Amino acid sequence: MKVNKTFSLFLLLGLTACYTQREEPLQPLDDVMMQAFYWDVPVDDQAKDGTWWDHLSSLAPELRTAGISSLWTPIPAKGNWGIYDSGYGIYDHYDLGNYEQKGTIETRYGSRAELEHMIATMHKAGIKVYSDVVLNHLYGGDENFEANPVVTAYVKAGRGEPYPESDIQWKNDTAYTRTHLFFPKHTGKGEPNYEWHYQHFHPSSTSDSLTDFTDDVLRPRTKFFGNDLDTYNEEVQQRLCNWGKWLKGTIGFDGFRLDFVRGLQPEFVSRWVNGLPLQDGQQPFIVGEYWAEDGRYIKEWVDSVAKGGADIHAFDFPLKFTLTEMCNKSGDEFDMSRLAHAGMIRGFGLPADNVVTFVDNHDTGKEHDKWLVKDYALAYAYILTHEGTPCVFYPHFYAVTQHDVDNPSLEVTAPTDLQQAIRQLIDIRRQYLGGTLAVLAEEIAGGDLQSPTKNLYVARRQGNGVKDGAIIVLNNHNTDTLSITLNVNPDGFTDWSGQMLVNLLNPKETITVGNDGQATLSAPNRGYSIWVLKIGNMKYPL
Numbered sequence: 001m002k003v004n005k006t007f008s009l010f011l012l013l014g015l016t017a018c019y020t021q022r023e024e025p026l027q028p029l030d031d032v033m034m035q036a037f038y039w040d041v042p043v044d045d046q047a048k049d050g051t052w053w054d055h056l057s058s059l060a061p062e063l064r065t066a067g068i069s070s071l072w073t074p075i076p077a078k079g080n081w082g083i084y085d086s087g088y089g090i091y092d093h094y095d096l097g098n099y100e101q102k103g104t105i106e107t108r109y110g111s112r113a114e115l116e117h118m119i120a121t122m123h124k125a126g127i128k129v130y131s132d133v134v135l136n137h138l139y140g141g142d143e144n145f146e147a148n149p150v151v152t153a154y155v156k157a158g159r160g161e162p163y164p165e166s167d168i169q170w171k172n173d174t175a176y177t178r179t180h181l182f183f184p185k186h187t188g189k190g191e192p193n194y195e196w197h198y199q200h201f202h203p204s205s206t207s208d209s210l211t212d213f214t215d216d217v218l219r220p221r222t223k224f225f226g227n228d229l230d231t232y233n234e235e236v237q238q239r240l241c242n243w244g245k246w247l248k249g250t251i252g253f254d255g256f257r258l259d260f261v262r263g264l265q266p267e268f269v270s271r272w273v274n275g276l277p278l279q280d281g282q283q284p285f286i287v288g289e290y291w292a293e294d295g296r297y298i299k300e301w302v303d304s305v306a307k308g309g310a311d312i313h314a315f316d317f318p319l320k321f322t323l324t325e326m327c328n329k330s331g332d333e334f335d336m337s338r339l340a341h342a343g344m345i346r347g348f349g350l351p352a353d354n355v356v357t358f359v360d361n362h363d364t365g366k367e368h369d370k371w372l373v374k375d376y377a378l379a380y381a382y383i384l385t386h387e388g389t390p391c392v393f394y395p396h397f398y399a400v401t402q403h404d405v406d407n408p409s410l411e412v413t414a415p416t417d418l419q420q421a422i423r424q425l426i427d428i429r430r431q432y433l434g435g436t437l438a439v440l441a442e443e444i445a446g447g448d449l450q451s452p453t454k455n456l457y458v459a460r461r462q463g464n465g466v467k468d469g470a471i472i473v474l475n476n477h478n479t480d481t482l483s484i485t486l487n488v489n490p491d492g493f494t495d496w497s498g499q500m501l502v503n504l505l506n507p508k509e510t511i512t513v514g515n516d517g518q519a520t521l522s523a524p525n526r527g528y529s530i531w532v533l534k535i536g537n538m539k540y541p542l
Helices: 051-064 112-124 149-157 236-252 266-274 295-307 317-328 336-341 343-348 376-383 418-432
Strands: 033-035 070-073 090-092 129-131 166-171 175-177 255-258 285-288 313-315 356-357 387-395 437-441 458-460 469-473 482-487 498-505 508-511 520-525 525-535
Touching: 033 508, 051 070, 051 112, 051 418, 112 129, 112 166, 112 236, 129 236, 149 175, 236 255, 236 266, 255 313, 255 508, 266 313, 295 313, 295 343, 295 387, 313 376, 317 336, 317 376, 336 343, 336 437, 336 458, 343 356, 356 376, 376 387, 376 418, 376 469, 376 525, 437 482, 458 482, 508 520, 520 525
Parallel strands: 033 070, 033 387, 070 129, 129 255, 255 285, 285 313, 313 356, 356 387
Antiparallel strands: 166 175, 437 458, 458 469, 469 525, 482 520, 498 508, 498 525
């Protein structure tokens, strides 16, 4: 059995740090989101009773104590599959669990009254609530079939991508589609009474063709889910904008996560965001799900929305895929120098103020080939110390077993001690971190594949105006504690020469930075260390 040992690499010359240099106020970070649901949250389907809103309400004090400042919550509207629907099969925008349709009054998550109570409870605890919303599509059932002359002509002419035959019922050579959506009479404040018909969905005219969905490119006319809303249609745009205003102004959400923005043209998204009521005098928080491995498309989309005057965040999918590799692969298979240019901020130049980082979400959590399966804390150590707004996944925090949606026998559960690690990292983020970040160790010295830098990633984050930041060391070596000696004073950062540093995760470990700025930093195998200035007789850990 191989015992732990420490390797040292002395980099006599100061490294040129690779980091984003931006002017940013140094202030305490209180910006940790939680995705407060997953694909198959529990529901009492026999009693048609959704319990999730009440469950979240009960967690409010605990979440605030843990340092969670905002929640991303599920789609609140009634879905086509009633009590079973996760919300992504959205049917009636204005039924939040208070109208009887689709076989139920409540949604999978509960009643409208329970939803509004949850929002009020979170606000009382100082936690903002960001609702998931679907603007791309609506679903219908067999009761929603109507004659569709546009689809009839479209199929017979063979234009563009085929309209799915499973969504068509043929009668007398006419295509019927599930596009006539009608609802009980809405009686609440700001709730309209209208119906949807085939002309509201793609293809909506004889000149409208569906497009394929085979790459990361924006596809606003793709029938990928349900009935694809024609968001170029003025009436459709106005209805969706009114819904957003209602969710914000009447229901009380603080911001939104936009589902499947690859199906929405940026100009419409800008209009939708700009039409929302202000949040504390500012545009509400908005984050879009542009699922792409190539971050160029994500940045292009964010920039395009910005041209319309709307400020929007994007989930960092490229970083998620890189972190999954880092955790799941062995130290021999994953080169840690890849982290220097990983993700939307370091790899594609999207400003940190427009990025939400994450480790897993409800979609990746239901597909086993996308799971993290080990060393979760390494990934959270990265996102909770780095730039961008970090998002913690509920099943990771609460060690909920996740099942593959297509093969439930496949399952994964995060370790129970991960919650404590996440809590500690959130506390460190709030107490010590802010501003920009510099990657201190980027190159593999001399191309030596046995060099510790292949298994080490070292970065220094600025402080928060009160404390002077920290150095983060990640080590993915399978068995060995590793160390590296390098210059810890990148350009634009405070000079730590001659100062003593302490490892917050093991306060017995201290080092003194040389007068030349060199320091020897270490981290345990498949783990991390976080080094800060040791101040007088201050007690550590926190």
